Amino acid sequence: MQTRIAPQYRTDPSVHEAETILRDCVHCGFCNATCPTYRLLGDEQDGPRGRIYLIKALLAGERATERTRLHLDRCLGCRACETTCPSGVRYGRLLEIGRHLQNARLPRPPRAALERRLLRYVVTEPRRFRAALGLGQAFRPLLRGSLARSFPPLPAKSSYAASSVSTTHARRVLHLDGCVQSVATPATRAALARVLDRLEVALVSAPAAGCCGALSAHLDALDEAKALMRRNIDAWWPYLEEGAEAVLVSASGCGSIVKDYGYYLQDDPTYANKAKRVAELTYDPSEWLARELAARPTIGNAQGRIAFHAPCSLQHGQKLGGVVEGILARLGYQLSVIRDAELCCGSAGSYSLLQPQLATQLRRQKLASLQADRPQCIATANVGCQLYLAQEAVVPVLHWLELVDEALAKTSVPRNPDETRIELRDRAK
Structure with a gap:
């Protein structure tokens, strides 16, 4: 053109x-x-x-x-x-x-500009988001319909605990706790920590890391987004220098942009090389676990029909369509065939808040497809999709890592055969 x-x-x-x-x-x-x-x-x-x-x-x-x-x-x-x-x-x-x-x-009208500024201010900082969520819950009885459903229950702080998970394994990976996921669905990180613990890998979070920058970038606040990216790189860099193998991002929307840090900061003389390295070491848990589990003859005996919603950020942004489904199928889950699986659920970051009418139509279409086969639950890979679908779903909506955690809890996970051979060789010496 x-x-x-x-x-x-x-x-x-x-x-x-x-x-x-x-x-x-x-x-x-x-x-x-x-x-x-x-x-x-x-x-x-x-x-x-x-x-x-x-x-x-x-x-x-x-x-x-x-x-x-x-x-x-x-x-x-x-x-x-x-x-x-x-x-x-x-x-x-x-x-x-x-x-x-x-x-x-053509700058936005003042009200629309303020709306987007407040959205970035609240959502990108976990403490502010937790306060806003708590306030919404307090006034929920006074709200009606979709507005009331838009405030998910605020999990107890105990939900953050991964329960009996070791952080002393020789192998370590970083995790981006993020903003919305760390507050609204902490069970996702806890599940991932337990899964990795069974694989003898420690999951570590850098306290100084925070929002990935996606919301700011998508709302045309690129300087703000880049500042958040630099903060995360600074927080992660010491861990990577000390041997952390990867950065796992369990919210696929966040993972999609972290993999692009090298692109966004390519002209920054201080951060360009670090951003490129961080992007290279960033994985969605599905691609990292698919590789780890492939080396272990683990066949799950999980039961139940699952409808998996592949978020746009996973299948179109990260090009990882089918990876999660392969893991769940290997663990024994029966997966529903989803009509129009490539279409968005309507969440799309801030879209469901800024374009509620279109988003609601898309959600209802998506739920009709996901629930057509009467699954026991819906699984997804992004916190925004999870919360948005849950507002009208008639079955539970979970992060797929919770299902993997549940399946592996019932299954003995053999150690990597190569690791076992190395250990036996060392003992023989």
């Missing part, structure tokens, strides 16, 4: 990046088939191809309008179009650039 760049943008590196991305687009329209908002609304400008043309117009210097903002804001950023695109167009990055240009040329 040929693009005419307006004179005022010719020295802007991000605009040149956008132009490069646009060159890959052949405007075939395949992307619309898997775009949730296009399927809902049927409007060309609410599909990836139409939004690409809107962004192209901004790059050419055409007037920024509220109508353009509406269509860009309606995008979930799910990146299903990237998975579908035969030309490999990096639509997610193009959307970030387009939204930034739109907001720079």
Whole structure:
């Protein structure tokens, strides 16, 4: 796709990046088939191809309008179009650039700008988020319908405990506790710690680490996002220098952006190399456990039908579709076949709060697919999806690591055969 760049943008590196991305687009329209908002609304400008043309117009210097903002804001950023695109167009990055240009040329109205600023202020800091969640719970009896359901129960602080988990194993990995997950679903980290303990690996958290930066980046506060990224790198670096093998991020939305730290900080002379190294060592627990369990002849005897919702950040962002499903199947769970599994549930970070009507329609469609086979529970890999689906689901919604923890608790996990051979060899000496 040929693009005419307006004179005022010719020295802007991000605009040149956008132009490069646009060159890959052949405007075939395949992307619309898997775009949730296009399927809902049927409007060309609410599909990836139409939004690409809107962004192209901004790059050419055409007037920024509220109508353009509406269509860009309606995008979930799910990146299903990237998975579908035969030309490999990096639509997610193009959307970030387009939204930034739109907001720079036509700032948001004060109320909308304040709404997004407050959202970032509250959600990105666990103490503030816990206070907000507690306040919401206190006033929940006075609220109605979906607003009341939007405040999940606040777990007791004891939920943070991994219970009888050793932190003295020779092998160690880091974990990003994050902001929302650490407060709303601490059982996820506890389950992962127990799973790794059975594999003789210690799970360690860096106290100074915090929000991954995803919310700020998606809400066009990139400087704020980069500051959060640098804080995490500083917190993790001493552990990595001391031999921590990896950074495991059990919220797939957070993992998707941590894997991009090298990209976001590539022009930072102080952090570029460290960010690249952190990104290289970052794994979703599914890809790390799939490798670890492959070396052990563990066959689970778990029972029950499970519906797995693969978050967009896992299947489209990290390209890990099918990995979690493989682990659960190996442990014995029976997996439901999910219709339109590639489509977003409507959570999408802050989307469910900023676009509640569209998000609710998407959630109901997703739950209809997930619950069609009458599963015992729904499993997912991202805290936002977990909380959002749970608001209307008729079965429990869990993180998939809780199911792995439950299955392995009933199964003897053999040690890695290579480790056993090494130990026997050392004893023989």
